[in-house]
Amino acid sequence: MSRLSEQGLTRRALMSRAVAAGALAVAGAGFIAAPDAAWAVEVTAISEHEMATLLQMARDIYPHDRVGDRFYAIAVKAYDSEEQKALVAEGVAALDAAARAAGFDSYLAAGWEAERVEILRRIEDTAFFQAVRGGLVTGLYNQKEVWPIFGYEGESFSEGGYIDRGFDDIDWL
Amino acid sequence: MTQAAKFELGDDNVVVIIGTGASGGVLANELAQKGVKVVALEAGGRYMPEDYINDEWDSFGQLAWTDPRTTSGDWRVAKDFSGLPAWIVKAVGGTSIHWAGASLRFQDHEWKARTTYGAVEGASLLDWPIDAAEMAPWYDRAEAKLGVTGTGERARLPGNNNYKIFEKGAKALGYQDVHTGNMAINSADYDDRLACQQTGFCFQGCKWGAKWSSAYTDIPRGEATGNLEVRAHAHAARILHDDSGKVTGVEYFDQDGNLHLQKARVVCVAGNSFESPRLLLNSHSSMFPDGLANSSGQVGRNYMRHTTGSVYGIFEQPVRMYRGTTMAGIIRDEARHDPSRGFVGGYELETLALGLPFMAAFLDPGAWGREFTTALDAYENMAGMWIVGEDMPQAENRVTLSDVEDGFGLKVANVHFSDHPNDIAMRNHAYARGQAIYKAVGATRTLPTPPYPSTHNLGTNRMSERPEDGVVNKWGQSHDIANLFVSDGSQFTTGAAENPTLTIVALAIRQADHIATEMAAGNL
Numbered sequence A: 001m002s003r004l005s006e007q008g009l010t011r012r013a014l015m016s017r018a019v020a021a022g023a024l025a026v027a028g029a030g031f032i033a034a035p036d037a038a039w040a041v042e043v044t045a046i047s048e049h050e051m052a053t054l055l056q057m058a059r060d061i062y063p064h065d066r067v068g069d070r071f072y073a074i075a076v077k078a079y080d081s082e083e084q085k086a087l088v089a090e091g092v093a094a095l096d097a098a099a100r101a102a103g104f105d106s107y108l109a110a111g112w113e114a115e116r117v118e119i120l121r122r123i124e125d126t127a128f129f130q131a132v133r134g135g136l137v138t139g140l141y142n143q144k145e146v147w148p149i150f151g152y153e154g155e156s157f158s159e160g161g162y163i164d165r166g167f168d169d170i171d172w173l
Numbered sequence B: 001m002t003q004a005a006k007f008e009l010g011d012d013n014v015v016v017i018i019g020t021g022a023s024g025g026v027l028a029n030e031l032a033q034k035g036v037k038v039v040a041l042e043a044g045g046r047y048m049p050e051d052y053i054n055d056e057w058d059s060f061g062q063l064a065w066t067d068p069r070t071t072s073g074d075w076r077v078a079k080d081f082s083g084l085p086a087w088i089v090k091a092v093g094g095t096s097i098h099w100a101g102a103s104l105r106f107q108d109h110e111w112k113a114r115t116t117y118g119a120v121e122g123a124s125l126l127d128w129p130i131d132a133a134e135m136a137p138w139y140d141r142a143e144a145k146l147g148v149t150g151t152g153e154r155a156r157l158p159g160n161n162n163y164k165i166f167e168k169g170a171k172a173l174g175y176q177d178v179h180t181g182n183m184a185i186n187s188a189d190y191d192d193r194l195a196c197q198q199t200g201f202c203f204q205g206c207k208w209g210a211k212w213s214s215a216y217t218d219i220p221r222g223e224a225t226g227n228l229e230v231r232a233h234a235h236a237a238r239i240l241h242d243d244s245g246k247v248t249g250v251e252y253f254d255q256d257g258n259l260h261l262q263k264a265r266v267v268c269v270a271g272n273s274f275e276s277p278r279l280l281l282n283s284h285s286s287m288f289p290d291g292l293a294n295s296s297g298q299v300g301r302n303y304m305r306h307t308t309g310s311v312y313g314i315f316e317q318p319v320r321m322y323r324g325t326t327m328a329g330i331i332r333d334e335a336r337h338d339p340s341r342g343f344v345g346g347y348e349l350e351t352l353a354l355g356l357p358f359m360a361a362f363l364d365p366g367a368w369g370r371e372f373t374t375a376l377d378a379y380e381n382m383a384g385m386w387i388v389g390e391d392m393p394q395a396e397n398r399v400t401l402s403d404v405e406d407g408f409g410l411k412v413a414n415v416h417f418s419d420h421p422n423d424i425a426m427r428n429h430a431y432a433r434g435q436a437i438y439k440a441v442g443a444t445r446t447l448p449t450p451p452y453p454s455t456h457n458l459g460t461n462r463m464s465e466r467p468e469d470g471v472v473n474k475w476g477q478s479h480d481i482a483n484l485f486v487s488d489g490s491q492f493t494t495g496a497a498e499n500p501t502l503t504i505v506a507l508a509i510r511q512a513d514h515i516a517t518e519m520a521a522g523n524l
């Protein structure tokens, strides 16, 4: 907490646009952050463990190795609310129970993506899973900042369209 | 410019048109040009090219019809998009703002599907009461109005990257009838509209006005005659009639939820194939307990949506399919009727591109995990095509009134649809051909993608020779009520393989001519 506040990260849900490398860490006292503090999410209504679980779930549902955690964090941060609190608590508990049934301490304790996907499959028909998955379709892919990673250029009218900017520039056919 | 007209609610000499899309917008202008007084009621608001947004979801939020609808049947849309059976517009100009502009005439035999295909089990096939010769001059006028490329003197559009891949694959497979299509998109400045600037947001409304839409052509031109009043945010609730069974006016809600009654001499329903039957059904009375124009029981039945699906191909190198026109590319060789392929009727293959947000939503709805995400990772290297083929009319594929009510307390449309075996056989054939096309140009992976929420909605008030077989006659005039017309794609007796709007527009021009003539003759 103190280290994060010193860096001025306390009031912002999402920090630096630099690429966050490495796994998530629970920073404690209302934050979850990348280990190198490249970004952080403040949690108020739900627990750090729940937010960390949501983030990992988001990555495992729609894994894009070139898309940094901070984009997934934006996509799930709305779950940190009084309205969603109960759904998240119940959903994460069910997910962790499924993980224990599969022999892990928790969902986050399963080290391989394939193991976590196996656990997710056990709860994929639940309202919780479907809400998280459904929300990601727009929550993740409709972030303009992720589009360049996929090579999508977005709006083009202000640039005069592609008539002089490569609508027919394919050169490998 | 003349001030747009204003008519009294009590003026019972006006033609009231419900809906201002491709059909209603054209009908309104054509009647106004002939001096007929028209009030056009449009549930949505008014947006012009400067308002359109180059952003898939923001544009959807601006333009799409998102009032409640319900679904049933075994089509996948009912599961994945249960409240959104169709992707259509609620705005002045209707879905002609969204459309891609592919403008094809029916093939001659498609006007006579029942005769050509014979009886197909489970299908309610019928011949249209009109034919290719009858429609030819109206198609000429529709093509000139829309500025369709590759017709008249109009050059075709240049091919974009997505088209070049598609063309090369098609040629490799021996297809002959391959080109950039007949598009209602200007290849050169035409009719006071600019040439296409290849911005690639045809589905979100063309900000250059290069693509035809009634929103910025027919509607303002009709208003300029002084004979047309368009009322935006006017949601038709009910069509009223007198004791003789003639319709007398339309009740509608304004933006503030106040109910008004506009008197009418003639009423034309042009709300697209869910809302038009819904309105007829919701207008039931003691004289017409099953709804207006429904003595045959056919209102809402025979819903068709074209046999569709998409195929995407992933290549080693970038394609950037989203650059340039969304749908300017076609292979017509499979559109023929050739039962040796295992189905009746035919299909067109057309280029298609979605932006990343819509690709994520529609590629494989509900899917997750790496099979899905690795496909999206290759978005930049993707090419896409769309299948549009003739689907079989079936009596049980239908629009009925749901128990759910909208914000005005009106029962909403339930849309029930299940594929006919012919539809499935055709789609599978098309998937295989589409995948072969991309493999022929080196695709490393191909994705046979399920149908999206319907963009083509047809047949729910079909045209028939005999009153017992359908809802309207060959003019779109209801068999039961002389001064009640249906003007949109719900008139379609069968769907043919072609995108429907050119035919919808040709029928609207023809209907305007008929209504004006009959009014002048004192028959209406």
Ligand SMILES: Cc1cc2nc3c(=O)[nH]c(=O)nc-3n(C[C@H](O)[C@H](O)[C@H](O)COP(=O)(O)OP(=O)(O)OC[C@H]3O[C@@H](n4cnc5c(N)ncnc54)[C@H](O)[C@@H]3O)c2cc1C
Pocket (backbone or CB within 6 Å): B018, B019, B020, B021, B022, B023, B024, B025, B041, B042, B043, B044, B065, B087, B088, B089, B090, B091, B092, B093, B094, B095, B096, B098, B099, B100, B101, B102, B103, B104, B203, B234, B235, B236, B237, B270, B271, B272, B273, B275, B276, B279, B327, B454, B455, B456, B457, B487, B488, B489, B490, B498, B499, B500, B501, B502, B504
């Ligand atoms: C993404 C997309 C791409 C398409 N591409 C093509 C293409 O390339 N080629 C092609 O041929 N077709 C295409 N289409 C289909 C084409 O848009 C439709 O065929 C055409 O717009 C139908 O015209 P319409 O007048 O029947 O209905 P619409 O254009 O949908 O207009 C109906 C209007 O009626 C209004 N309305 C409904 N109910 C009421 C009511 N109760 N009161 C008042 N107003 C009401 C609606 O708000 C709407 O504005 C496409 C459609 C979509 C969605």
Ligand code: SF4
Pocket (backbone or CB within 6 Å): A161, B185, B195, B196, B197, B198, B199, B200, B201, B202, B203, B205, B206, B207, B208, B209, B210, B211, B324, B325, B326
């Ligand atoms: S590609 Fe052409 S027709 Fe399509 S939106 Fe852009 S300018 Fe308009």
